[in-house]
Amino acid sequence: MSDSADAIFAALRPVVAGIAATFGSACEVVLHDYRDEEHSVVAVAGDVTGRRAGDAMSQIGLRVLAAGDEATNEVNYLTRTADGRTLKCSTLPLRDGHGVLIGALCINVDVTVLHRAAAILTDLAGTAAAAAPLGATNFSGDLDQVVSALVEEAEAARGMPVAAMDKHDRLEVVRALHDAGVFALRGAPGRVSTRLGISRAALYNDLAAIRENG
Structure with missing residues (x-):
C-alpha cells in the first residue's frame, strides 16, 4: 500500500501547483497525506488559508478521515475563515490501488469579493434574501x-x-x-x-x- 500511495502523492504534487496557477491568487490547493495526521499537509500552492507543508488537517479533513473508505467528493461548498472571509471549497478523497483512503486534494477559492458584489447587486435589484450564516472552519494547521x-x-x-x-x-x-x-x-x-x-x-x-x- 505504501508504494502505491507514495506514487499517487508524487504524481499529484505538480497537479497542485498547476491548478493553483490556473485559477490565480484567489485559489489555494492543498494535498493531504492522512498517514501522518499531525502533519497531513504535504504540498500547498497558493495562500488563502495560510497553511504550509507540515501542517495538520482542518475540521473538514477530520470529517473525511472519519468517513474512511466511505468518503465521497464534496464539491463547491461554502465555509468561512476565522477572519470572516468566504471560501468556496472542494474536497476530493484520495485512495490507493486497493481503494483505501490515504488523503485528500482540497481546492479553496476566496470568493469574499464576489459575494459582496452579489449582495450589492441583489440589494439594488430588490431581490435580496436573508442568507443562512456560514459555519467557520479552523485552518490553523494545529x-x-x-x-x-x-x-x-x-x-x-x-x-x-x-x-x-x-x-x-x-x-x-x-x-x-x-x-x-x-x-x-x-x-x-x-x-x-x-x-x-x-x-x-x-x-x-x-x-x-x-x-x-x-
Missing part, C-alpha cells in the same frame, strides 16, 4: 487548535463552558466531537479528555453511552 475550536463551538451552542456543564450537557459536547470525526484521530481520547478537563475513563463512558443510544 490539531489541538482544531479540536479546541470544535469544543468552543459546542460550548457556544450551549452558552456555557464545559467546566460548568452537567453530565448531560457534556455528553452533548462529546457527541458533537464524535459527529465531527475527532475520534478518528489516533490519540484522540487523550487529546479530548485534556481539553474537556475530564479523565479518560469518563470520556470512554461518554463515548459508550453515545454508541449505545445511537
Whole structure:
C-alpha cells in the first residue's frame, strides 16, 4: 500500500501547483497525506488559508478521515475563515490501488469579493434574501487548535463552558466531537479528555453511552 500511495502523492504534487496557477491568487490547493495526521499537509500552492507543508488537517479533513473508505467528493461548498472571509471549497478523497483512503486534494477559492458584489447587486435589484450564516472552519494547521475550536463551538451552542456543564450537557459536547470525526484521530481520547478537563475513563463512558443510544 505504501508504494502505491507514495506514487499517487508524487504524481499529484505538480497537479497542485498547476491548478493553483490556473485559477490565480484567489485559489489555494492543498494535498493531504492522512498517514501522518499531525502533519497531513504535504504540498500547498497558493495562500488563502495560510497553511504550509507540515501542517495538520482542518475540521473538514477530520470529517473525511472519519468517513474512511466511505468518503465521497464534496464539491463547491461554502465555509468561512476565522477572519470572516468566504471560501468556496472542494474536497476530493484520495485512495490507493486497493481503494483505501490515504488523503485528500482540497481546492479553496476566496470568493469574499464576489459575494459582496452579489449582495450589492441583489440589494439594488430588490431581490435580496436573508442568507443562512456560514459555519467557520479552523485552518490553523494545529490539531489541538482544531479540536479546541470544535469544543468552543459546542460550548457556544450551549452558552456555557464545559467546566460548568452537567453530565448531560457534556455528553452533548462529546457527541458533537464524535459527529465531527475527532475520534478518528489516533490519540484522540487523550487529546479530548485534556481539553474537556475530564479523565479518560469518563470520556470512554461518554463515548459508550453515545454508541449505545445511537
